[in-house]
């Protein structure tokens with residue numbers, strides 16, 4: 201299936217192997233056969249056809265939730281070609297949230313907004329008619345690399361609506377705790393030699409969980425969250441070792457131990473997260 205919402209083609213994007221400096225830069229992490237080209241006004245994402253079609257459908261479903269709730273923004277799809285595995289998005293003027301999260305008070309406000317956005321997604325997004333019982337439609341990679349900020353409008357922007365491969369989970373629907381686990385993993389992930397660390401990490405994480413639990417369709421099952429975090433951790437460590445080398449992976453391992461301790465210390469009763 202092909203589609204366009206305008207006649208605009210991928211203007212400003214010049215070929216898959218353009219050098220940085222042409223206004224096009226490949227992303228840091230690319231799976232084989234996948235490329236994300238960031239142009240002046242559009243972003244062209246090319247990947248395996250089934251994966252692309254699923255991301256396209258999930259992004260369109262998420263856009264409806266964004267419109268209904270006003271809680272976040274999803275980049276518009278300008279055109280797509282499922283048979284070619286390509287989606288052309290509008291480029292949003294996004295920035296990472298790490299600067300904001302250096303401040304405890306601003307961090308708490310952002311956690312609230314991110315948790316509300318995730319709960320609304322889990323409660324409202326429709327990907328297929330039949331959702332398995334107790335499962336929710338997933339973002340799939342609800343990490344701080346994909347939950348960003350539009351500084352001018354002060355809105356959350358959520359991109360990359362596709363399952364992160366490293367979790368090993370492939371469904372459109374899944375346990376809500378999976379998105380929460382990926383989020384916490386990204387929040388606790390402490391980059392070595394990186395000055396912009398999250399302030400009051402445990403406190404803001406607790407605020408995220410409490411807000412999510414109170415707004416989400418099924419609450420939050422802390423036992424399930426703990427076991428998912430424990431289950432996906434080895435793959436996360438392997439991923440960081442592959443991307444960053446063994447020395448840095450050691451530092452990342454430390455942050456993951458911190459996350460597991462944090463989860464163990466949470467009260468058993470979900471309402472009191």
Ligand SMILES: Nc1ncnc2c1ncn2[C@@H]1O[C@H](COP(=O)(O)OP(=O)(O)O)[C@@H](O)[C@H]1O
Nearest residue numbers: 227229236243275289290291292294345359360
């Ligand atoms: N619509 C967009 N507007 C601006 N930047 C984008 C957009 N989509 C992607 N990017 C940039 O490209 C990067 C990779 O895109 P993403 O869809 O997250 O692919 P990946 O699956 O490789 O993580 C993002 O982290 C972001 O920096």
Ligand SMILES: [Mg+2]
Nearest residue numbers: 345346359360
């Ligand atoms: Mg991404």
